[in-house]
Amino acid sequence: MKKKLLLILILSQITIASAFAADISIDPSQTILGARELALGRSGIAEVREPWNLIINPAGLASMKYPKFSATSRRVVFGETQYINVNGAIPTDWGTFGLGVININAADSIQTKRDGETNRIIPNPSLEALAYNNNLFILSYSKDDFVKKDIAIGANLKYHQQSFSGGQAINAQAIGFDLGSQFQVNPLLRVGANYQNIFSSGLKWNSTGEADNSLGGLLKIGSKINLLGDKGTALRSFKDQKVVGYLDIPLINSSLTQNSYNLGFEWLVSKDINLRTGYNSNFGLSYGVGLQNEGFRFDYAYAPSPYGSGNNPHYFTLSYMGELVKRVSRKLINEFFAIKFDKYKDKAITTEENIKFEGKASYKKVFKQTTSWIVPSISQKDEFTTVTEEAYIDKLELNNHKIKVNANATFEIEEKLYVGRNLFYFAGKLPKQGSTWEAVRILRIIPFTDVSEDFWAFRPIALNSTLGIIKGYPGNLFKPNKGITRAELVALLLRTSGISKESIGYIENPFKDLKESFWATAFVLKGVEQKLVQGYPDQTFKPNRVLSRAEGITIISRFAKLKEINRTVFPDLKEGYWANKYIAAAKDAGLLKYLAEKDFVPNQAFTRAEAAEVLYLTKGIQEKADYFWETGKISKATTLEAASKPTNSPSNDKNKKQ
Amino acid sequence: MDNNMANNLSILTKKILICCAVLILFSCSAYARITFEAVTADSATIYSGDTLSASPLIIVTINTNLNLLATNPIILNISGSTTSLTPSSYSAGTITAQHQPTLTDGIYNIRVSATDITNNTRTWEATNLIVDSASQTTTISDPLNFPNPCNADTGTAIGYKLSKQANITLTIHDLLGNLISKKSYAAGSNGGLASYNEVTWDCKTDSGNTVGNGIYIYLIVGDGKLLSRGRIAVIK
Numbered sequence: 001m002k003k004k005l006l007l008i009l010i011l012s013q014i015t016i017a018s019a020f021a022a023d024i025s026i027d028p029s030q031t032i033l034g035a036r037e038l039a040l041g042r043s044g045i046a047e048v049r050e051p052w053n054l055i056i057n058p059a060g061l062a063s064m065k066y067p068k069f070s071a072t073s074r075r076v077v078f079g080e081t082q083y084i085n086v087n088g089a090i091p092t093d094w095g096t097f098g099l100g101v102i103n104i105n106a107a108d109s110i111q112t113k114r115d116g117e118t119n120r121i122i123p124n125p126s127l128e129a130l131a132y133n134n135n136l137f138i139l140s141y142s143k144d145d146f147v148k149k150d151i152a153i154g155a156n157l158k159y160h161q162q163s164f165s166g167g168q169a170i171n172a173q174a175i176g177f178d179l180g181s182q183f184q185v186n187p188l189l190r191v192g193a194n195y196q197n198i199f200s201s202g203l204k205w206n207s208t209g210e211a212d213n214s215l216g217g218l219l220k221i222g223s224k225i226n227l228l229g230d231k232g233t234a235l236r237s238f239k240d241q242k243v244v245g246y247l248d249i250p251l252i253n254s255s256l257t258q259n260s261y262n263l264g265f266e267w268l269v270s271k272d273i274n275l276r277t278g279y280n281s282n283f284g285l286s287y288g289v290g291l292q293n294e295g296f297r298f299d300y301a302y303a304p305s306p307y308g309s310g311n312n313p314h315y316f317t318l319s320y321m322g323e324l325v326k327r328v329s330r331k332l333i334n335e336f337f338a339i340k341f342d343k344y345k346d347k348a349i350t351t352e353e354n355i356k357f358e359g360k361a362s363y364k365k366v367f368k369q370t371t372s373w374i375v376p377s378i379s380q381k382d383e384f385t386t387v388t389e390e391a392y393i394d395k396l397e398l399n400n401h402k403i404k405v406n407a408n409a410t411f412e413i414e415e416k417l418y419v420g421r422n423l424f425y426f427a428g429k430l431p432k433q434g435s436t437w438e439a440v441r442i443l444r445i446i447p448f449t450d451v452s453e454d455f456w457a458f459r460p461i462a463l464n465s466t467l468g469i470i471k472g473y474p475g476n477l478f479k480p481n482k483g484i485t486r487a488e489l490v491a492l493l494l495r496t497s498g499i500s501k502e503s504i505g506y507i508e509n510p511f512k513d514l515k516e517s518f519w520a521t522a523f524v525l526k527g528v529e530q531k532l533v534q535g536y537p538d539q540t541f542k543p544n545r546v547l548s549r550a551e552g553i554t555i556i557s558r559f560a561k562l563k564e565i566n567r568t569v570f571p572d573l574k575e576g577y578w579a580n581k582y583i584a585a586a587k588d589a590g591l592l593k594y595l596a597e598k599d600f601v602p603n604q605a606f607t608r609a610e611a612a613e614v615l616y617l618t619k620g621i622q623e624k625a626d627y628f629w630e631t632g633k634i635s636k637a638t639t640l641e642a643a644s645k646p647t648n649s650p651s652n653d654k655n656k657k658q
Numbered sequence: 659m660d661n662n663m664a665n666n667l668s669i670l671t672k673k674i675l676i677c678c679a680v681l682i683l684f685s686c687s688a689y690a691r692i693t694f695e696a697v698t699a700d701s702a703t704i705y706s707g708d709t710l711s712a713s714p715l716i717i718v719t720i721n722t723n724l725n726l727l728a729t730n731p732i733i734l735n736i737s738g739s740t741t742s743l744t745p746s747s748y749s750a751g752t753i754t755a756q757h758q759p760t761l762t763d764g765i766y767n768i769r770v771s772a773t774d775i776t777n778n779t780r781t782w783e784a785t786n787l788i789v790d791s792a793s794q795t796t797t798i799s800d801p802l803n804f805p806n807p808c809n810a811d812t813g814t815a816i817g818y819k820l821s822k823q824a825n826i827t828l829t830i831h832d833l834l835g836n837l838i839s840k841k842s843y844a845a846g847s848n849g850g851l852a853s854y855n856e857v858t859w860d861c862k863t864d865s866g867n868t869v870g871n872g873i874y875i876y877l878i879v880g881d882g883k884l885l886s887r888g889r890i891a892v893i894k
Contacts, residue, residue: 023810023894024863025870031834078887080875081833104833106873109889112804118705120854121804121817130807130891132873134833162871168807168893172871205871207893213870256869257836282837307829307837307877310884 025203025213027176028102028136029055029158030196030257033083034072035299035317039288040264041278043246045222046182046192048152051319054087054098054140057194057222058154059180061089061096062144066322066375078311081106088320089140096154098140107131111167128166135161142180150184156196160215162203170207176200176215187233188226195219197255216255222248222262242268246278258282282306288315295376297321325374330387334366339396339426339438347629349443349462351453356414357440361393361405361428393428393436400427417444420466421632441629448478455480456594457609460616467624467634469496470612480612483546483605487520490527492611493559496621499526511541518543532558550579552606553592553614557582560618562589570600577602591617692772692780695719695752700823700846702853704768709788709821710761711852716768717756718743718782724750724774735769736761761789788821795824797886801878803859807891810861810868814890816876823852824880830859830890831875838874839864850880861892 032042034052044056051070053060069088076083087100111127114120142154156178163171180194196218203213226234228243246264253259264278274290288301297319305311341359344350371383392409396402405411415424424440445462452458461478464470470492472478484492494504507525514521524543527533532555535541547555557564564581565588573580579602586592591614615621627635697704699714718732725748726732732743732755743755766787773779801818808814816828823845830839839859843849849857859876862868871893878885 023868023870026832026834026836026872028834031836033834077831077833077835077875078877078884080887080889081835083834106833106875106889109806109873109891110802112802112806114804118703120705121802121815121856123802130873130893132833132891134872164871164891164893170871170893203870205894207871256832256838256863256867305835307831307835307879307884 023213024216024254024256025160025162026104026134026256027160027197027215028085028104028134029100029138029156029178030216030218030255032056033074033076033085033315034070035288035301035315036276036290036319038303038315039276039278039286039299039301040246040266041262041280041286042260042283043222043248043262043264043278045180045194045220045248046190046224046246048182048190048224051087051089051321053154054089054100054138054156055085055102057180057182057192058098058140058142058156058178059152059182059192059194060142061091061098061140061154062142062146062152062182064089064091064096066091066324067378068320068322070317070319072315072317074315075312078305087138089142095141095143098138098142098156100136100138100140102136102138103134105131105133107166109166130164130166130168133163133165137161146181152182154180154182156180158197158200160203168207170205172203172205172213174201174203174213174215188235190224191221192223193219193221193251195252214254216257217252218250218255218257219252220248220250222246227265244268276301292321295321295323295325295374320377322375322378325372325376327372327374329370329372330367331370332365333368333386336364336366336436338362338364339393339428339436341440344440344442346438346440347443348440349445349459350417351445351447353417353444354414355417355422355442356412357398357424358412359410361396361409361411361426363391363393363428363436365389365391395429397427399423399425417442419444419446421628423632446476448472448480449476451478451480455609457613460612461609463625463628464612464616464621467621467628469615469621469624470608478608480609481607484552484608484611485544485546486533486541486551487518487524487543489547489552489555489606489611490533491520491523492615493532493555494523494526494530496615499523511535511539513540514543547606548602549600549604549606549610550577550583550602552611553586554579554582556591556611556614556618557586560586560589560591560620562586570595572599573602586614589617593617690724690774690776690778692720692722692724692774692778694770694772694780694782695721697768697770697782697784699853700851701848702851702855704784704787705854706785706787708784708853709790709819710766711823712762712789712791713758713760714852715756715758717754718770718772719752719754720772720780721752722750722772722774724776724778726753727773727775727777731773733771735767735771737766737768763789763791765789790821792821795880795885796821797878801876801886801888803876803888803890807893808861809892809894811894813858813860815856815858816888816890817854817856818878818886819854820850820852820880820885823850826850826855826885827877827879828857829877829879831877832869833873833875838869859890 037044037052048060049064051068067090072085074083082105084103089096089098109130111124112121113124115122137159139157144152146153158176160174176197177199178196179198182192184190197215200215225245227245228234228236228238228241231237244266248262250259261281267275269275272292276288278286284306286301286303290297290299299317301315302313303315304313339359339361341357343358367387369385369387373381396405396411403411403413422442427435427437429435451461501522504522504526507529509525514524524541562585565584566581567584568575568580569584569587594613624635696719698717699710726745730742732745734741734743734757736759741757743757745753745755747753767785769783771779771781797818799819801816803814803816805812825845826843826849828841829837831837849855869892874890875887877887
C-alpha cells in the first residue's frame, strides 16, 4: 500500500511544466551552493531537517522540531557573480513554514562596437555597461504524516524578480511553484521527489517586444540510506559509527540546469563533527566538513570547478541548527560510607545470649544532577535530581578482626553477648578513599520474669533498671502494672538525681504518719523540701497511697522542671482541672507518647511501667542513657557531659581519609 | 600667315601637347590602382599590435588593375629583412603571395610593397607585432562580444587575442556556473589562432534551447587553464 501511494505521488508530480520551449531563464533555486550540499555532490532530495531543504525539497522540512536558519554569501563562477542565500524554517503545530531569499547579480557587461579600421570588437564608451540582478523570494510550507504516516509533503511559492540596469533598464517578474514529497520506506531508507517549477507564470519583460522567458521545470528523485548505524536502522552496524549515503537522479528537466547525478556520503564522526564527500556528474568530486557547537554549524566544502583552474573552490555556510541539546552535569554534594544492618540497630536491647549481624557494606556518592534541555540561543530548561552512586567496601573489620564480605558486599557474623552494653565496632576501608566505621551497641539484660520483650514499656524498664533508676522485686519481678506509691515515686526521682538516703541531712518532719523508721522518710522530706510533693492539710503524707496518673505526671513534671501550660490536652480532662497545667507541659515535652490518641483517665493508678516510661523520656534520664550508651558507664548525676567517643574505637571521625 | 602667327601657333601647340602629355600621364597614374585586400598571418588579418606565431604563414592578397612588375613586384620587409615574394600571377586582378618566415621572440614591423608595370607602388604596414613563444598561452586583452546585448536573432561574436596558437575551449555558463554551451577550437584554426580570433554564439544551449534574458559568463580555456572570461548580456 505504501509503495502504491509513493508511486502515485511520484507520478502525480510528473506534469507538464510551463510549455515555453525556448527562452529559458535562470532559476537560482535550481543550483545548490550550500557548503554541506556541495560537499555531498549537491544531493539532498531525501534529506530531512536541513535549512537547505527549503530549496532542494521542502518536504524535508516537515519533520523539523526546532527553527533552523542558514546563510551563504560568496562570489561564484570565477568571481563573476555575487551570490547571497538566506533561508530558514520554523515548525508550528500546523506544519513547518519556511522563508528563503536568493540574490545573484553581475555587472560590467560592456557594450561594444566594431572598429572602423580593423572591424574588430572594441568597447563602446558612449554606452553604459550593463548590470543584471536576480532576486528570488521563497515561501515554503511542509507537513509531516500527510495522508498517511511517514509521508511528508512540501511546497514552495516563489516570486522571481529580474532586472537590468545601466545601459538598459528593464525588469520582469514571475511566480513559480515547487512541489516535493518524501517517504520513509523503512528505518534505513528514505526516498523523495521534488518538482521545481511544476507550474510557473513565465517571466514577462517590459523591454521592447515583451519577451517571455520560461523558468524551466526540474524533477529529481532521491534517496537517503543509513549505511552504518544502530542495529535495525542501518544496513550494518559497526562500533557506533554512523555513515549516510545519498543518491539523486533527474527525471524531467526543461531548465537551464544540466542534468546531473548526485552521489554523497556523510560520516558522523561525532555529534559535533561530520565529514563528507560527494560526486556530481557535471562538477566532479567534492569534499567537506561540518562543525557544530551550541546549535550553530559551520560547513566547509572543497568543490573545484571542472572548467579550468582559477575558480575559488572553497565554500562556507553558517547555519543555526536549533536541535534540542541535552546536557547533563553532576556536582558531588555528599559522599559517605554506609554499613547497614538488616536486623539489629544500634542501641538495641535484647535478652539473647548471642547476636547475628547481617548487613551490607557500601560506599555512596550523592550527586546533584542537572539535566539541561537546551534549544541553543532560544531556551533552556533545567531539571534537578539527586543521583546516588554506590560502590562496595571489600575490607571490613569487626572490633579489629577481619570479617568476610560477600561478592555483593553483604556480610553475616555471629557474636556472643555479655550482660550489659556490648560494643561492636565495624570498620570498612576503600583504597584511596579512606575508611569509615559504624558502631553498634547492644544491651543485653537479664529480663524480669514478668516483663516480656514485647511489653509496651520493655525498653524504658530495661534501661531504667540497668541505669539503677528503678529496681525490681525479689524473685526477679518488676510488677509493671502495680501502682506506684507517693513515697516510691519521690524516692525514685531523688535517687535519679543522685541523692542517696545517706546524703540527705536533717529535715524536720511535719507529717504525723511518716515514721523515722519508714524507709522513704528522708526521701519524702527532701521531696517536700524541693517542692516535688506536698502533704495533706491534716498533716499527713500518706506515703503508701498509690498515686493517680494525674498526681504522678504532676510530680514528674515538677521534677523535670517543665514550664506549666494552662491548656486542656486530653478529651476527658475538663477545663479548670487542677492538673491540666502539668499534664499539658508533660505532653508538650513528649513524655506522654504512650497515651497518644487515648483518654488520660486522671484517676487511674499511675503504674510502675508508666513511671519508667515517663521518667525515661525526661532530659536528665535521656542524658544518663546516652552517656551509658557511649561509655558503658552509669553516670551518678542527671547533668552529664556531652557524649564522648565509643570505647575502644580508633576514631570518632566518620569517613576519615587516611 | 605671318611669322608671328606661326610662332604663336607653335607655342600654343607645344602647350597643348604638354598639357596632353600631362593629362595622359595623370590619367595613366590614376588608372594604375593597387589595393591590399588583406595581409594575414595564419589566416588572421594582421593589425598593428597583433601577435604572431614563431613561424606565421603570411599571405598577401592584392588587387591590381595593371600587370605587376616583372621582377620583384611584391617585397615583404620584416623589420628590415626583405624578401621578394613570388605572386600567384602577374596579370591584373587579385593576386596573392605568401611567405612563412621563422621569427624569434620580439617585436616586429611588417611592410609589404607591391609595384605594377607603371612602377606604381603601394605599401601596407603593420607595426609592433609581437612574437612570444612562452610555454603558456595567454589572451592579450579582455575578450569582448558584439553585439552586446545580444539575442537569438542576432547571435553574438566573441573576439579575443591569443599570444600563441592553442587548443581552446570556450564554455558559456549561467550566473551560477551551469554549463550552457561548450565549443572547442583547434590550434591554428579560427578560435585557436595566435592572433585575433572571433567565434560566434547563437544564444542557445547546446541542446538547442534559446536562453532567456540575463548575463552569461564565457570562459576561454587553453591548455586546461582559464585564460580569460567575459560577460554576455542577452536581452531580447
